[in-house]
Amino acid sequence: MSRPRVVILGAGVAGHTSAAFLRKWLGDEAEVTVISPRPDYNWIPSNIWVGVGLLQPDQVMFPLQPIYQRKGITFHQAKATVLHPEGLDEDRQPFVEAESTLETSPGLLLRVPYDYLINATGPKLSFEATPGLGPRGHSLSVCTAPHAQEASRALDEAVARMKKGDRQRFLVGTGHGTCTCQGAAFEYLVNLEFELRARGVREKADITYLTNEFELGDFGMGGIHIRRGGYVTPSNIFTESLLAERGLRWVTQAHVKGLEPGCASLEFLNGEDGEERFDLAMLLPPFKGVGLKALDRQGADITERLFAPSGFMRVDADYQAKPFEAWLASDWPRTYQSPAFPNIFAAGIAFAPPHPISRPRQSPRGTAITPAPPRTGMPSAMIGRAVARSIYSMIWGAKEPTTTASMAEMGAACVASAGNNPFRGTAASITVFPIVPDFERYPEFGRDLNHTFGEIGLAGHWIKILLHHLFIYKAKMRPFWSFIPE
Amino acid sequence: MTAVYTPFDQGRRAQGSFATKPTDFTKSLRTNVPWQILRFVVINLKMIRVIWKSHH
Structure with missing residues (x-):
């Protein structure tokens, strides 16, 4: 009998973690294959520092092929396009169709058979959702290392103009009403301010934080509460304080309708229109699924059976539409197994969340202005590991997934940089438990206040x-890598 | 269920006026090396506790 084949789509935090653990646990008992359109691994949390010129892209990226070769993982540099979970009439072996992205064979069609499939494709950066948004339009991004490098160059040019005496307006935040990753925008904002101070031009800069959050400190998680100074204080107080202390202006409840050179057109939650003018804008795009299709064995389109309209994969979540007040922690998936095909899983950003975490809101014109739920590095890695463990168990005979990793049952530790300097830098260290609030277990605040904590200081930096060095070490699968927690 | 927004003030003059601001002492502690070495240990322990709880 041939070895079971596990195919992983995507080599980001979730996909790479799955591949690494499957190889470690399965040894030579299974074939592990990774399909990713990019040749490199990118430690995305450090892109912020590339975006302000403190790191180079090669310090946050490394080539995957040599590592996979060393570990006996097959790597195809290709973009998965179509799933055939039933195989074909003439051959029922499930397979994935992928198009090579190698310069030597662009577009070459690959057919990769699998027994188990992990969809860890991450998000499509949907810049097209807002006209003029993104590096091909009129704003910058730090979502990828090359984007961040472009942002760094634009910052250098802005600083040069400021040194000549010009004032510059910086606009940092979210580029659409349904964006997530406010934490990344916030990190870029405070790092930018720190860097402008370090370069001696802060007084020439007007910096605005533009966000789709209802109030500061929401971060797509409905905000958090922290015990401090005899009070249980919401995160908007701390966030507002951080911005006010640094002389930063903020605009909340905003959807970006479009960008033209130097101007963002806005729609606010109250239905009013507005605009923000800028010389440099770093605005994050909304995310959607990468657009995988699925066909049955006769070639009929079954994409809707596997994927939500957003393009993210349906898993074992409760997708029944219900009002905010009826949302439960148990709506969130635990095993990430596809209900349509038990040998398919989704990990990291690729799974479809059952609903947002923050209360959904829309303007009188019906425009949704609500953060999407974040899925940061730690939960993505934990989900990737849990899915890998379930597949390992199923290969050895388990009938069902054996390992769970619900975002409503796990916590997250997050460190948000607020300035990079070994003695003057600071960062906000935050722990949250659980990520998705559980108002049944923790009726008042939705979270365990003994494990939800936040503090800013040099220690965080x-x-x-x-963490930057540890996680890159771990991703390179150096000796004892698996002892480093997710 | 979606909630329709009620009017608010985006005016710059009002912004930050009532924000909590750190005292000079609080700010100095943020970059005070001996204090931050202690906080480094404490924060790591807190994070390890959350990671441990998440894994079990």
Whole structure:
């Protein structure tokens, strides 16, 4: 009997973690294959520092092929396009169709058979959702290392103009009403301010934070509460304080309708229109699924059976539409197994969340202005590992997934940089438990206040540096890598 | 269920006026090396506790 074949689509945090653990646990008992359109691994949390010119892209990226070769993982540099979970009439072996992205054979069609499939494709950066948004339009991004490098160059040019005496307007935040990753925008904002101070031009800069959050500190998680100074204080108080202290202006409840050179047109939650003018804008795009299709064995389109309209994969979540007040922690998936095909899983950003975490809101014109739920590095890695463990167990005979990793049952530790300097830098160290609030277990605040904590200081910056090196070491699968927690 | 927004003030003059601001002492502690070494240990322990709880 041939070895079971596990195919992983995507080599980001979730996909790479799955591949690494499957190889470690399965040894030579299974064939592990990764299909990713890009040749490199990118430690995305450190892109912020590339975006302000403090790191180079090669310090946050490394080539995957040598590592996979060393570990016996097959790697195809290709973009998965179509799933055939039933195989074909003449051959029932499930397979994935992918188009090569190698320069030597662009577009070459690959057919990769699988027994188990992990969809860890991450998001499509949907810049097209807002006219004029993105590096091909009129704003910058730090979502990829090359984008961040472009942002760094634009910052250098802005600083040069400021040194000549010009004032510059910076606009940082979210480029659409349904964006997620406010934490990344926030990190870029405060790092930008720190860097402008370090370069001696802060007084020439007007910096605005533009966000789709209802109030500061929501971060797509409905905000958090922290015990401090005898009070349980919401995160908007801390976030507002951080911005006010640094002389940063903020605009909340905003959807970006479109960008033209130097101007963002806005729609607010109250239905009013507005605009923000800028010389440099770093605005994050909304995310959607990468657009995988699925066909049955006769070639009929079954994409809707596997994927939500957003393009993210349906898993074992409760997708029944219900009002905010009826949302439950148990709506969130635990095993990430596809209900349509038990040998398919989705990990990281690729799974469809049952609903947002923040309360959904829309303008009188019906425009949704609500953060989408974040899925940061730690939960993505934990989901990737849990899915890998379930597949390992199923290969050895388990009938069902054996390992769970619900975002409503796990916490997250997050370090948000607020300035990069070994003695003057700071970062906000935050722990949250659970990520998705559970108002049945924790009726008042939805989270365990003994495990939900936040503090800003130099120690956080040291931890951020430590995590940068630890996680790149782990991703390179160096000796004892698996002892480093997700 | 979606909630329709009620009017608000985006005016710059009002912004930050009532924000909580750190005292000079609080700000100095943020970059005070001996204090931050202690906080480094404490924060790591807190994070390890959350990671442990998440894995079990």
